[in-house]
Amino acid sequence: MSSSFRSNLNRKMKTTTIKERSRFLLSKMLSMIHCLCYIYMMIMANYFTAGALAIAHTNFSTDQSALLALKAHITSDPQNILTANWSSASNSNICNWIGVTCGARHQRVTALNLSDMGLAGVIPPHLGNLSFLVVLYANNNFFNGPLPQELSRLRRLKAIYFQENNFTGTIPSWFGSFPKLQTFILSGNGFSGSIPTSIFNLSALEIISVSSNQLSGSIPREIGNLTMLKGINLDDNKFEELPNEIGSLGQLEELFVQENALKGSAFVPVLNISSLTTLTLFGNNMSGSLPDNICEHLSSIRRFSLGRNQLDGLIPSKLWQCKELREITLGSNNFRGSIPKSLGNLTYLTKILLGDNNLTGNKFGGVS
Ligand SMILES: *[C@@H]1O[C@H](CO)[C@@H](O)[C@H](O)[C@H]1NC(C)=O
Ligand SMILES: *[C@@H]1O[C@H](CO)[C@@H](O)[C@H](O)[C@H]1NC(C)=O
Ligand SMILES: *[C@@H]1O[C@H](CO)[C@@H](O)[C@H](O)[C@H]1NC(C)=O
Ligand SMILES: *[C@@H]1O[C@H](CO)[C@@H](O)[C@H](O)[C@H]1NC(C)=O
Ligand SMILES: *[C@@H]1O[C@H](CO)[C@@H](O)[C@H](O)[C@H]1NC(C)=O
Ligand SMILES: *[C@@H]1O[C@H](CO)[C@@H](O)[C@H](O)[C@H]1NC(C)=O
Ligand SMILES: *[C@@H]1O[C@H](CO)[C@@H](O)[C@H](O)[C@H]1NC(C)=O
Numbered sequence: 001m002s003s004s005f006r007s008n009l010n011r012k013m014k015t016t017t018i019k020e021r022s023r024f025l026l027s028k029m030l031s032m033i034h035c036l037c038y039i040y041m042m043i044m045a046n047y048f049t050a051g052a053l054a055i056a057h058t059n060f061s062t063d064q065s066a067l068l069a070l071k072a073h074i075t076s077d078p079q080n081i082l083t084a085n086w087s088s089a090s091n092s093n094i095c096n097w098i099g100v101t102c103g104a105r106h107q108r109v110t111a112l113n114l115s116d117m118g119l120a121g122v123i124p125p126h127l128g129n130l131s132f133l134v135v136l137y138a139n140n141n142f143f144n145g146p147l148p149q150e151l152s153r154l155r156r157l158k159a160i161y162f163q164e165n166n167f168t169g170t171i172p173s174w175f176g177s178f179p180k181l182q183t184f185i186l187s188g189n190g191f192s193g194s195i196p197t198s199i200f201n202l203s204a205l206e207i208i209s210v211s212s213n214q215l216s217g218s219i220p221r222e223i224g225n226l227t228m229l230k231g232i233n234l235d236d237n238k239f240e241e242l243p244n245e246i247g248s249l250g251q252l253e254e255l256f257v258q259e260n261a262l263k264g265s266a267f268v269p270v271l272n273i274s275s276l277t278t279l280t281l282f283g284n285n286m287s288g289s290l291p292d293n294i295c296e297h298l299s300s301i302r303r304f305s306l307g308r309n310q311l312d313g314l315i316p317s318k319l320w321q322c323k324e325l326r327e328i329t330l331g332s333n334n335f336r337g338s339i340p341k342s343l344g345n346l347t348y349l350t351k352i353l354l355g356d357n358n359l360t361g362n363k364f365g366g367v368s
């Protein structure tokens with residue numbers, strides 16, 4: 001209401017100015033045609049300026065009302081940040097509000113940083129009106145309730161940080177509808193059920209973390225479509241299987257699937273990812289043995305953890321071929337045989353945990 005009121009006022013003032021200038025021009029100009037042309041140009045110029053202002057203004061207030069709706073849905077603001085700073089006065093410039101960043105050209109909200117504010121409440125659907133939003137940080141708060149589907153209208157979003165909140169329920173399938181999303185962090189919430197297949201529609205995705213939730217089932221094979229993925233963190237859930245297609249993620253550097261319910265030979269497909277530097281499958285229920293040529297495809301591996309599973313067989317004798325290895329954890333399994341002496345020539349190795357197996361002999365060259 002106030003916005004349309006103000007843009008009407010704007011237009012009236014501009015029209016008055018034009019009339020005055022026109023009168024001045026009329027008395028001065030000899031050429032009537034010239035004069036009319038000039039007036040016409042002025043009117044057109046004014047028309048475009050007023051139009052541009054109205055559009056910018058309309059959407060400035062769209063952003064403002066979206067943020068005020070968010071503020072109105074906050075039930076606890078222990079540091080008094082939004083309460084004190086996000087002023088509802090109609091002339092308050094939202095671009096100066098704490099946590100709000102606007103684009104330089106269009107003055108629309110491009111980043112919202114609500115992290116570490118201790119806020120509780122629900123995310124209102126109005127947030128989906130921040131149509132220029134690129135980055136949304138809401139980590140380390142107590143946001144709860146379902147996430148509104150209107151967020152799927154944020155077509156420019158590149159990063160969502162929702163870790164350490166109180167969100168529950170299933171991960172909504174509309175999370176698959178952000179064409180530019182690169183970073184997607186939902187760690188440390190109460191999400192349950194399986195990961196919706198639509199997530200693997202996010203073709204620009206580089207980092208996904210859903211660690212420390214109650215997620216279960218198998219990872220959809222469509223994960224193999226996300227060829228830009230560099231990091232996946234599934235720690236502390238109840239996942240049982242990894243699909244073979246995960247082996248085709250040629251840029252994947254870090255894979256964390258610690259403390260889950262992986263069973264059988266779930267590790268087999270990931271042993272083929274030569275870009276991996278960190279692979280953590282600690283604390284699952286996998287069985288079977290490791291191939292002797294394990295390093296042929298894991299040539300970049302630095303941190304490798306398969307501890308606390310049901311693995312058996314021998315420790316691969318060619319492990320020394322993983323030249324980049326810093327840390328290896330194979331403890332609390334059923335490995336047997338001897339510890340390969342050649343581990344001693346791994347230059348960077350600083351940590352090796354093999355305890356609680358059925359290994360014979362515990363001396364090997366240089367590494368203790
Ligand atoms: C909100 O915080 C910003 C940045 O600290 C400050 O410039 C602005 O004056 C504050 N606004 C209000 C209404 O407190
Ligand atoms: C977001 O805000 C928090 C708290 O004010 C600050 O520590 C953090 O650096 C900010 N993050 C970014 C990416 O601006
Ligand atoms: C913003 O979003 C809400 C809820 O989704 C809607 O009711 C409202 O009309 C939208 N538009 C503006 C301009 O606030
Ligand atoms: C203003 O923003 C709303 C909500 O994002 C959008 O639907 C509308 O098309 C925009 N209007 C203009 C004129 O840009
Ligand atoms: C958030 O979740 C924790 C653990 O489930 C619970 O103890 C706490 O009361 C919740 N807090 C809010 C503000 O919802
Ligand atoms: C998948 O992405 C395309 C292109 O961004 C989009 O049109 C479609 O709605 C998305 N599908 C789902 C299920 O999210
Ligand atoms: C996604 O993966 C599935 C299963 O691996 C495959 O059938 C499908 O063709 C892939 N889609 C795209 C767009 O690559």
Ligand SMILES: *[C@@H]1O[C@H](CO)[C@@H](O)[C@H](O)[C@H]1NC(C)=O
Nearest residue numbers: 244247268269270271272297
């Ligand atoms: C791993 O790579 C080898 C050699 O390229 C191939 O023979 C094997 O089928 C692959 N295994 C998986 C599970 O992708």
Ligand SMILES: *[C@@H]1O[C@H](CO)[C@@H](O)[C@H](O)[C@H]1NC(C)=O
Nearest residue numbers: 261263264284285286287310
């Ligand atoms: C691990 O797998 C074995 C059989 O393969 C099963 O008996 C056991 O219950 C599983 N343990 C867990 C914690 O899932």
Ligand SMILES: *[C@@H]1O[C@H](CO)[C@@H](O)[C@H](O)[C@H]1NC(C)=O
Nearest residue numbers: 320321341342343344345346
């Ligand atoms: C490491 O040990 C293996 C097996 O003993 C040996 O063949 C290889 O040459 C050694 N590599 C280096 C760099 O010393």
Ligand SMILES: *[C@@H]1O[C@H](CO)[C@@H](O)[C@H](O)[C@H]1NC(C)=O
Nearest residue numbers: 334335336337357358359360
């Ligand atoms: C350990 O290995 C020895 C010799 O192979 C075997 O007799 C014993 O049963 C094994 N113990 C366990 C707990 O697997």
